[in-house]
Amino acid sequence: MSMLINGYEVVIGLETHAQLQTQSKIFSGASIAFGAAPNVQACAVDIALPGVLPVLNREAVVCAIKFGLAVGATIAPRSIFARKHYFYPDLPKGYQISQFEAPVVSGGGLDCQVGAGDTAIRKHVRLTRAHLEEDAGKSLHEDFHGRTGIDLNRAGTPLLEIVTEPDMRSSAEAVAYARALHALVRWIGICDGNMQEGSFRCDANVSVRRPGAELGTRREIKNLNSFRFLQQAVDYEIEWQINELEEGRAIQQATVLFDPDTGETRAMRSKEDAHDYRYFPDPDLLPLAISPEWIASVKSGLPELPQSLRHRLVTEYGLSDYDAAILTAQREMADFFLRAVTIAGSTNAKSLANWLQGEVAARLNREEREFDKVPISPEQLAGLVLRIADQTISNSIGRKVFDALWQHSGDSADEIIEKQGFRQITDSVAVERLIDEVLAANVKSVEEFRAGKEKAFNALVGQVMKATKGTANPQQVNALLLAKLKE
Numbered sequence: 001m002s003m004l005i006n007g008y009e010v011v012i013g014l015e016t017h018a019q020l021q022t023q024s025k026i027f028s029g030a031s032i033a034f035g036a037a038p039n040v041q042a043c044a045v046d047i048a049l050p051g052v053l054p055v056l057n058r059e060a061v062v063c064a065i066k067f068g069l070a071v072g073a074t075i076a077p078r079s080i081f082a083r084k085h086y087f088y089p090d091l092p093k094g095y096q097i098s099q100f101e102a103p104v105v106s107g108g109g110l111d112c113q114v115g116a117g118d119t120a121i122r123k124h125v126r127l128t129r130a131h132l133e134e135d136a137g138k139s140l141h142e143d144f145h146g147r148t149g150i151d152l153n154r155a156g157t158p159l160l161e162i163v164t165e166p167d168m169r170s171s172a173e174a175v176a177y178a179r180a181l182h183a184l185v186r187w188i189g190i191c192d193g194n195m196q197e198g199s200f201r202c203d204a205n206v207s208v209r210r211p212g213a214e215l216g217t218r219r220e221i222k223n224l225n226s227f228r229f230l231q232q233a234v235d236y237e238i239e240w241q242i243n244e245l246e247e248g249r250a251i252q253q254a255t256v257l258f259d260p261d262t263g264e265t266r267a268m269r270s271k272e273d274a275h276d277y278r279y280f281p282d283p284d285l286l287p288l289a290i291s292p293e294w295i296a297s298v299k300s301g302l303p304e305l306p307q308s309l310r311h312r313l314v315t316e317y318g319l320s321d322y323d324a325a326i327l328t329a330q331r332e333m334a335d336f337f338l339r340a341v342t343i344a345g346s347t348n349a350k351s352l353a354n355w356l357q358g359e360v361a362a363r364l365n366r367e368e369r370e371f372d373k374v375p376i377s378p379e380q381l382a383g384l385v386l387r388i389a390d391q392t393i394s395n396s397i398g399r400k401v402f403d404a405l406w407q408h409s410g411d412s413a414d415e416i417i418e419k420q421g422f423r424q425i426t427d428s429v430a431v432e433r434l435i436d437e438v439l440a441a442n443v444k445s446v447e448e449f450r451a452g453k454e455k456a457f458n459a460l461v462g463q464v465m466k467a468t469k470g471t472a473n474p475q476q477v478n479a480l481l482l483a484k485l486k487e
Contacts, residue, residue, distance in 0.1 A: 026158035027054030073108025090137030098133035112180035339378035383413035
């Protein structure tokens with residue numbers, strides 16, 4: 001059911017440009033490596049010198065097929081490249097090679113989770129299409145003293161433009177979808193998802209209407225390169241459009257930009273329709289033919305998809321839907337868990353999930369690292385979990401072992417436990433002897449406990465654990481100490 005804002009229903013569709021992980025551009029052999037000096041990666045094809053011809057990059061097509069398979073879409077046996085005409089300084093040919101009437105991928109959909117915990121809602125977003133196209137260059141307005149610099153390194157970079165149906169009804173749903181899409185393209189290895197470098201950026205089409213009315217006039221917010229900006233831009237645009245309508249003004253179709261400094265959108269130009277671009281089939285490129293055999297070959301190389309793995313984590317390993325969703329948010333974390341659980345066993349799956357979501361995630365966040373830079377191995381974490389499970393060490397000592405593992409020691413959990421003398425004392429005779437020593441040295445705390453002060457008991461437990469350097473079994477200490485105090 002749609003949520004209304006001041007009596008209006010919000011309608012949102014997203015267009016996402018995912019830069020494909022190929023070695024070269026979509027129609028030339030030039031590199032797409034990020035960070036090169038301006039224009040050094042713009043070859044004769046990219047700058048449209050007379051007489052040059054485009055040649056389609058096969059790996060870009062493989063990426064499109066992977067995506068289509070991952071979202072349950074139809075992959076066209078024959079698709080067409082078209083010329084999209086517009087004039088801008090960073091578009092050397094005067095047109096962009098894209099796909100219009102016959103895209104490589106049609107239909108499909110993507111599930112996402114809106115919210116977290118018990119209040120989370122599963123949302124399905126239908127996809128309209130995904131088509132291959134080349135990126136334009138970049139106009140640089142800074143440091144040129146009133147002039148604009150043109151960098152054509154990005155010209156010809158392969159993109160997959162992924163277009164949704166207008167199925168989202170809030171900024172939260174838009175962000176949830178964008179996050180799910182971001183995770184998926186990284187999962188199947190077609191895009192690195194680096195939003196700061198422009199590898200994954202969204203355009204949001206936003207309109208509002210009264211419930212049951214025809215779709216309102218949409219405005220397109222361009223080039224949103226963070227989930228936070230996406231949410232802020234959509235929320236501002238919704239508020240602005242509703243205010244315009246309430247003031248009696250009509251919404252004009254337009255392309256707008258979001259200013260992160262002010263938190264506002266501003267109109268850039270009136271929104272073009274398809275006929276304004278004068279699309280027609282590119283005469284320099286043959287139709288793209290994709291055989292069933294090619295699709296089958298690509299499918300055989302796909303990893304298990306997140307939705308399937310989430311189901312397996314719940315049914316085979318007894319994890320909650322929440323745990324399964326967190327573990328499959330990144331392929332690196334999912335792969336880490338699967339390697340670790342094969343060693344630690346399914347009975348320790350929940351403990352592994354807790355360590356990954358807790359201590360590992362907190363350390364990575366504190367050190368501003370991505371999961372693929374985690375300094376411990378699945379084998380090391382599995383070894384730690386096993387030693388806690390068999391009571392070789394306690395949970396508190398486990399954190400000390402984890403600290404040592406994190407410091408790139410290269411040792412296994414077992415090696416650290418032996419070197420540091422962390423093995424848990426379970427000999428009841430030895431523990432009783434230590435308890436007797438603690439009771440003799442803390443007569444006042446003993447008297448306070450027997451006088452009804454519960455805190456005194458905790459103080460005595462702390463003294464025993466201190467005497468054993470944390471290696472005594474806490475449950476055993478509690479039981480033996482309580483028995484001694486009642487004698």
